[in-house]
Amino acid sequence: MSWTETLRTGLSAVRAHGLRSTLTVLGILIGIAAVILTVGLGLGTQKDVSAQISALGSNLLIVTPGSSTDTSGMRGGFGSSATLTRADAAALTSEVTAPDVAAVAAEKTSSLSVETSSTNWTTSVVGTSAAWTDVRGRELASGAFFTADDDAAGAAVVVLGSQTATELFGTTDAVGQVVTIEDLTFTVVGVLTEEGADAASDLDDLAVIPLSTMADQVVGGTDRNSVSTIYLQAESTDQLSAANQEAETLLLNLHSISSVDDADFSINSQDSLVSTATAVYRTLTVLLTGIAGLSLLVGGIGVMNIMLVSVTERTREIGLRKALGAPPWAIRRQFLVEATVLGLAGGVLGAGLGIVAARVLPDLLDTSIVVSGVAVAGSIAIAMAIGLVFGVYPATRAARLAPIDALRSE
Template sequence: MDLSESLKMAIKTLTANKLRSSLTMLGIIIGNASVIAMVGIGEGAQEFVNEQLQSLGPNVLFIVPGNRETRELGSLENPRTLVVADAEAIANQVPAVVGVAPEYSTRSLVTYLNRSANTSVVGSTPSFLAVRSFEVAQGRFLSDLDVRRNSQVAVLGATLAERLFREDQPLGNQVRVKGVSFEVIGVLEVKGSNLGLDYDDAVIVPISTLSSRIVGRTSPYGIEVSFISVSARDRESMTTAEFQIRNLLRLRHNIMDEDDFFIQSQDTLLSIAGTITGALTVMLAAIAGISLLVGGIGIMNIMLVSVRERTQEIGLRKAVGASQQDILVQFMIEAVILSIAGGTIGTLVGVAGILAVSAVSPFSPGVSMIAVTIAVSVSGGIGLFFGVVPARQAAKLDPIVALRSA
């Protein structure tokens, strides 16, 4: 019997038992859909994290108070080892940097008329705009004069401006932070959150004003900062800038052994994020791949049942001249058809799942053609592998015994 005839017979047999064939494919469908969806979601999450880190600004280093071990232990109170004077020293004495922006953030109730929002209040300097790659949508940003005079001026994030002012014009109006009035001088362009802080829903004031009027002086060495953002001249200068900053701060802090700060580069953050999201993607795909194995076992079980049910048919075909190879090929074709059909449907379901997640989530999962190819190939291979046992069992049936047992 030629291959086309075996194929026609296999399709006829499978379509004659639609419910059983559909249930047999279900495991493969779920497995393929899970693998494709999980890989796509994992890659989308990785791309989303990378975009968030890239939005921090070009060639940026972050200097954080406290050593890495202290941060990892998660102490109740953040270390107070960095001050504005450190940022000024870096700007003046480190030739490899072009911008330095100290930041101190706290949470407070911000009010306008009868509207209020419990949000982040960020103290910074004019360098914040360039170092962190922000743009002003309306008005202006903080100036050096605002910082020197402890001016009570504020720049709002786009989301906060919308929440507080709605149809009103924010520029020139007053908002109150902890009972202190601030004149709104600008509104930022939409940027999104990064480093755990949503600047779109924040108010930015001069760091000197924040220290003197809102949080008070909390460090004996000057105005405390949560971290310092530093922009290097170019990507090649980042290692040099990190080395120079570390030496300068060690000298300023009289450090002889362990640093009381650590420097985090954008590349390091990207590498860590890529490692974590990549590992999660592999783990999710591996878990989803178990469904493919379960689907293959389901195919083998159903095919074994099919062999028992079709004993008379097998015996009759052998009696009229069908060879063992003909029987073997037919059952193998049936198993492969079930696997490929299940894989194809599973691929469509997986792609639909990715599109659904993309519509409701902040990141955009992509359809990985590599994942699709691997999933469909594996599902076809699983059908071939798990179809061998029932196919060989059918091929070895003795025609006389088969006809008698029917």
């Protein structure tokens, strides 16, 4: 009996019990679709996070206030304290103490209401320096970014994100218009280009003003000198670690801290942010995939169950085949092929369902799902293997039936 014939016999046996086979296949199908979706969701989230981090700019070091992350995990208060100041940012621009730092942009961010004569819009108002466009890799769609002179003078000028401009004026063509932030009147000098759909939404919804204006006139008070983040740009990727070292030494000196372990700030590169986020999502993905995998195990037990029923039901057929000269291995192969066909059908249909769901779900859930070829091929192979493994016991039982007993059974 050749393989093609064994396969044909197996297929016709599966077809002969349509409902039963369908239910068995359904068990595997759901498991496989769940695995493909969880893996896809994990990969999609990783991709989103990486995209958001790389959208910050290139060759960046990000200095944030608060305690640094240590080996035992994250310490509370990350980024919440106000330990970074405008003076720190100014010091980092020094060619002498930080030669590998090419550009510095401190950000002082606050969520504020931006008003026009007819409407208002709450957005994140970012006070920063003129180097911001270079550091963050942003460009202007119209007008010009404010200059270092504007920053020094505390000029009341603002550059709007494309979404903010649209919300306030109904168009991105807003240069020359006037807005009010915290009772201060600002002139719109430029509008930023859109960052695109891939990036985090707030990249297009912001109002950028000079840092000095933000500190002295908008925020004021005791909090005026603190900044929320300092972005440092290295000349090139090669100089990132040197820049990191310099910035750390400089800031430790400025803050009069002797040990790195006690630092009241942390410096992260984009790479380290990406790898931290990726590690977190990978762990989650593995966990969820494991749970989805359990349903595959249940599906496999379903296959075994159905195959045992099939062996019992077809005892006479097995007896007859043996009487006609089928050796035990031919009987075993027949039932193994049947179980594998069930597993494979579940795998292929489950992969199909997973792929379709991966197309439909992102629109409904607002997340990305990345279906990888490896995951699809892998889960089909796993489904097949499950059919095979859970078919071994029933097939062996069938092969061991004595032909006389099998023939005599009713």
